[in-house]
Amino acid sequence: MPHPAAGTDASVAAHDLEAVTEAVLNASRALIGVAARSIAESSDDVTLPQYRALFVLSSRGPQTVGSLAESLSVHPSTATRLCDRLVAKKLVLRRSTPENRREVSVSLAARGRRLVDEVTARRREDIKAIVRRMPSESHLPTVDALRAFAAAAGELPDEVELAGLVSPA
Amino acid sequence: MPHPAAGTDASVAAHDLEAVTEAVLNASRALIGVAARSIAESSDDVTLPQYRALFVLSSRGPQTVGSLAESLSVHPSTATRLCDRLVAKKLVLRRSTPENRREVSVSLAARGRRLVDEVTARRREDIKAIVRRMPSESHLPTVDALRAFAAAAGELPDEVELAGLVSPA
DNA sequence: TGCGATATATGTTGTTATGCAACTAGTGTA
DNA sequence: TACACTAGTTGCATAACAACATATATCGCA
Numbered sequence: 001m002p003h004p005a006a007g008t009d010a011s012v013a014a015h016d017l018e019a020v021t022e023a024v025l026n027a028s029r030a031l032i033g034v035a036a037r038s039i040a041e042s043s044d045d046v047t048l049p050q051y052r053a054l055f056v057l058s059s060r061g062p063q064t065v066g067s068l069a070e071s072l073s074v075h076p077s078t079a080t081r082l083c084d085r086l087v088a089k090k091l092v093l094r095r096s097t098p099e100n101r102r103e104v105s106v107s108l109a110a111r112g113r114r115l116v117d118e119v120t121a122r123r124r125e126d127i128k129a130i131v132r133r134m135p136s137e138s139h140l141p142t143v144d145a146l147r148a149f150a151a152a153a154g155e156l157p158d159e160v161e162l163a164g165l166v167s168p169a
Numbered sequence: 170m171p172h173p174a175a176g177t178d179a180s181v182a183a184h185d186l187e188a189v190t191e192a193v194l195n196a197s198r199a200l201i202g203v204a205a206r207s208i209a210e211s212s213d214d215v216t217l218p219q220y221r222a223l224f225v226l227s228s229r230g231p232q233t234v235g236s237l238a239e240s241l242s243v244h245p246s247t248a249t250r251l252c253d254r255l256v257a258k259k260l261v262l263r264r265s266t267p268e269n270r271r272e273v274s275v276s277l278a279a280r281g282r283r284l285v286d287e288v289t290a291r292r293r294e295d296i297k298a299i300v301r302r303m304p305s306e307s308h309l310p311t312v313d314a315l316r317a318f319a320a321a322a323g324e325l326p327d328e329v330e331l332a333g334l335v336s337p338a
Numbered sequence: 339t340g341c342g343a344t345a346t347a348t349g350t351t352g353t354t355a356t357g358c359a360a361c362t363a364g365t366g367t368a
Numbered sequence: 369t370a371c372a373c374t375a376g377t378t379g380c381a382t383a384a385c386a387a388c389a390t391a392t393a394t395c396g397c398a
Binding site for chain 1: 185186188189190191192193194195196197198199200201202203204217289292293296297299300301302303304305307308309310311312313314315316317318319320321322323
Binding site: 079104 | 374375376377378
């Protein structure tokens with residue numbers, strides 16, 4: 001209910017805020033569906049926690065087991081077992097570092113990288129299919145709007161940042 | 170980099186397509202982080218499959234165990250146990266329907282509805298916090314852009330439709 | 339009435355995720 | 369060197385999820 005031509009700047013701004021929020025929320029439902037599908041249809045079957053780990057390694061590079069655990073907000077022992085399974089699936093490599101032989105470095109194996117790429121590619125294709133259905137006049141405004149949104153999200157603390165599925169599920 | 174005044178219509182359109190897709194993909198990472206966080210921080214602790222079930226019931230209304238299973242793309246027996254747990258947590262109600270006593274209708278209990286509402290509210294707040302950081306000039310274009318996007322997504326078949334976390338994980 | 343199909347539930351099994359506590363090994367320092 | 373600390377692993381336990389096979393009740397129909 002558009003609150004017709006009313007009062008102060010503040011009230012107008014508030015109205016905008018609600019409208020934008022609602023639009024983002026709706027769009028995000030569709031986007032989550034796309035993301036979920038892209039993982040579900042991946043060739044190797046990985047669970048969500050497993051994919052999250054791969055994604056962290058993909059975007060932040062090799063990690064110690066400890067920092068991986070922290071990134072995923074799980075207990076170190078959980079990260080150990082998670083890595084066990086990913087190693088068994090040949091999706092990551094695990095080796096103790098020469099500098100500090102207590103630490104164990106976990107990195108993406110070729111196959112793990114391929115998996116993340118595949119998932120991203122599928123997701124990109126799905127999004128593209130949707131974008132193709134948009135009127136082309138709205139393409140450029142959409143780019144601007146979403147860049148502004150992503151930038152605003154990026155300024156926020158860790159919780160939201162880098163959250164390609166990284167934040168706790 | 171707006172690709173200054175170049176080539177054919179087709180090439181410009183293709184360029185737009187990529188740019189929009191990329192912008193959507195980036196924004197979607199932030200949005201997924203927000204969504205994940207909103208579930209993780211919910212008071213009652215529910216798993217992702219459990220939340221998905223609640224969400225289905227919330228958006229499509231009471232369901233038989235079978236149709237719930239289908240919505241979630243799981244085996245009927247899996248849906249039965251899932252409901253067992255949700256009933257135990259008093260998040261859903263389960264009762265056999267009078268018309269067909271084989272069927273069991275599952276519906277949101279008050280507490281389940283509250284949980285979904287809470288999660289949505291938290292998500293909305295998080296989004297709002299991000300939107301507040303956007304320059305206000307981009308508010309209206311964002312609304313237009315995202316409505317166009319959501320509309321385009323909505324036209325697509327079931328896979329994407331209504332996917333507040335509904336599609337397989 | 340009786341038989342096949344349908345809708346759920348149950349028994350069983352396997353996998354994953356999760357945390358805590360105890361243990362091992364490596365590091366750094368007093 | 370001895371001791372405290374750190375990083376990771378392992379044993380143990382629990383819970384959820386998932387599917388398959390089987391059982392049970394119900395329905396629809398011949």
